[in-house]
Amino acid sequence: MAEEKKKLSVAEILAAARAEKAAKAAAEGAPAASEAVAEPAPPVPAAEKPQPAVKPTVAKPGAGAGKGGRMSVAEMMAAARAEKSKPAGEPATATPAATPIAAKPVAPKPVAKAEKPVKDEPMAPVEKETGSILAAARSGVKPGPMSKAEAAAKGVPLPKPAAPAKPKAYVPPMPQKPEYAKPKIKPAVTAESRRGFLEIMFGSMLALGFTCLALVGGLWTLGFARFMFPNILTEPPSRFKVGFPANFAPGQVETKFVAQFGVWIVNYEYQGQPEIYALRTVCTHLGCTPNWLEGEQKFKCPCHGSGFYKDGINFEGPAPRPLERYAIRVSDDGQLEVDKSKLFQEEIGQWVDPASYVVA
Ligand code: FES
Numbered sequence: 001m002a003e004e005k006k007k008l009s010v011a012e013i014l015a016a017a018r019a020e021k022a023a024k025a026a027a028e029g030a031p032a033a034s035e036a037v038a039e040p041a042p043p044v045p046a047a048e049k050p051q052p053a054v055k056p057t058v059a060k061p062g063a064g065a066g067k068g069g070r071m072s073v074a075e076m077m078a079a080a081r082a083e084k085s086k087p088a089g090e091p092a093t094a095t096p097a098a099t100p101i102a103a104k105p106v107a108p109k110p111v112a113k114a115e116k117p118v119k120d121e122p123m124a125p126v127e128k129e130t131g132s133i134l135a136a137a138r139s140g141v142k143p144g145p146m147s148k149a150e151a152a153a154k155g156v157p158l159p160k161p162a163a164p165a166k167p168k169a170y171v172p173p174m175p176q177k178p179e180y181a182k183p184k185i186k187p188a189v190t191a192e193s194r195r196g197f198l199e200i201m202f203g204s205m206l207a208l209g210f211t212c213l214a215l216v217g218g219l220w221t222l223g224f225a226r227f228m229f230p231n232i233l234t235e236p237p238s239r240f241k242v243g244f245p246a247n248f249a250p251g252q253v254e255t256k257f258v259a260q261f262g263v264w265i266v267n268y269e270y271q272g273q274p275e276i277y278a279l280r281t282v283c284t285h286l287g288c289t290p291n292w293l294e295g296e297q298k299f300k301c302p303c304h305g306s307g308f309y310k311d312g313i314n315f316e317g318p319a320p321r322p323l324e325r326y327a328i329r330v331s332d333d334g335q336l337e338v339d340k341s342k343l344f345q346e347e348i349g350q351w352v353d354p355a356s357y358v359v360a
Contacts, residue, residue: 010080017073135159236261238340245276245336245358253292253310263326263338264292267360268310275357278326278338279312285319299323312346322346325356 008016071079135156151157242257242265254265264279279299281289288303298315299308306317313322327342336358344350351357 010084013076013080017076021073239337241331241333241335241337242278243336244334245330245360248276248336248360250274250360251310253294255292257338258289261338261340262289263340265336265338266310266312270311270351270357274360276328276336276360277351277357278328280324280326280343282324283319284314284321284323285317325351327355328358329355330358 135151240261242254242263248254248265248267250267252267257263257265258281262281264281265276266279267274267276269275270277283290283301283303283306285301285304285306288301290299290301290306290308292298293300297310299310299312301307301317301319304318306314306319308314308319308323312325314320322345325344325346327339327344329337329339331337342355344353344356
């Protein structure tokens with residue numbers, strides 16, 4: 001009975017109608033079908049005319065049933081359309097299409113529903129995913145808006161919702177630059193100022209270059225002149241005449257040739273022999289020039305105090321050896337001639353050489 005009470009779907013109604021039509025055509029022939037089509041019963045909405053409990057086998061004539069108490073195909077279609085167009089919250093009612101089908105036990109179903117009306121449960125609105133249309137078309141499923149549950153049942157992947165846009169970070173406006181930080185605007189360079197600048201730059205540079213060139217040329221000229229005329233020390237000749245022997249008295253020390261020739265002419269004796277000789281005015285210690293001290297009859301060095309006798313032998317101070325002699329001889333004119341190119345040292349016995357003295 002539960003199946004009988006079950007509401008017939010449109011497909012079932014159509015199938016039953018086709019079966020009934022086929023059975024009728026087989027039993028009565030084609031005119032019955034045409035008659036049923038010719039007299040279609042006006043569709044009666046179930047909501048407007050709720051039917052009381054109807055017997056399952058016989059339908060009342062005049063209540064929309066066709067011949068023989070059975071509904072025609074058109075009536076069944078009208079009843080099905082009315083049932084389909086009924087709102088979801090409207091309580092289910094018995095339709096006349098349920099009764100005419102005597103062949104199938106499902107016909108009494110509307111009667112049962114009429115006896116126990118289904119509670120009008122408000123259906124929650126189903127949200128349709130418009131994105132499922134495209135997804136279903138891609139996956140080969142018949143496209144159409146479907147809910148998430150339908151998409152999950154059909155295995156249609158729904159497009160992922162777009163990620164919420166990130167709020168933009170607030171960037172405060174930059175403070176204005178102070179005057180000293182602003183770039184300084186250079187004055188415009190005009191043609192006149194550029195010309196003056198070039199004149200100053202290149203004019204001064206050329207002047208400086210020519211000045212430097214002149215200075216270098218002058219230095220080169222001076223260097224060349226210095227090369228052509230080098231410093232020449234005017235030294236006295238190594239040989240010079242000091243006068244006749246008679247001009248030197250015995251025991252005399254002549255000092256007038258010290259400044260010019262660096263020599264003392266002495267008329268004295270050496271080893272008991274009177275001689276005239278020329279002593280070199282260089283201390284044998286460190287090269288200072290000793291002084292002749294007439295009062296003390298000795299040569300005294302002012303540097304370290306060395307003392308020499310009149311014949312040139314050292315006797316005091318740090319001087320290690322006697323003074324030295326130059327060569328001396330009597331020239332052709334009878335004058336004494338000193339030759340500074342030859343030196344004679346007493347410590348090695350050179351004072352006995354006749355070239356180192358002239359017999360007085
Ligand atoms: Fe004459 Fe030293 S240089 S004593």
